[in-house]
Amino acid sequence: MQIEATPPRNLAAARAAAQKFEGHALGALLQPMFEGLSARHAFGGGAGEEMWRPMLVAEFGKVMAAAGGVGLADAVLRQLLATQEAESAR
Numbered sequence: 001m002q003i004e005a006t007p008p009r010n011l012a013a014a015r016a017a018a019q020k021f022e023g024h025a026l027g028a029l030l031q032p033m034f035e036g037l038s039a040r041h042a043f044g045g046g047a048g049e050e051m052w053r054p055m056l057v058a059e060f061g062k063v064m065a066a067a068g069g070v071g072l073a074d075a076v077l078r079q080l081l082a083t084q085e086a087e088s089a090r
Contacts, residue, residue: 018076027061
């Protein structure tokens with residue numbers, strides 16, 4: 001992978017996009033785990049918790065990705081850079 005050939009501004013944007021994608025993917029993977037929790041007992045309960053839980057789970061995914069995630073962002077970044085290099089070579 002030739003990261004040095006990519007301008008820093010584009011590299012930072014690509015890295016941010018890859019991390020954002022990983023955050024969304026992790027949030028989607030966590031969603032079924034939280035669906036089985038009773039809204040009355042997990043975090044205090046009520047209709048408010050049930051309504052806001054998807055946002056909480058999505059935020060868990062973002063935080064996990066920002067803390068290093070599971071490596072998905074690295075794979076996405078490599079693919080983004082390869083696509084950019086292929087486009088610029090044309």
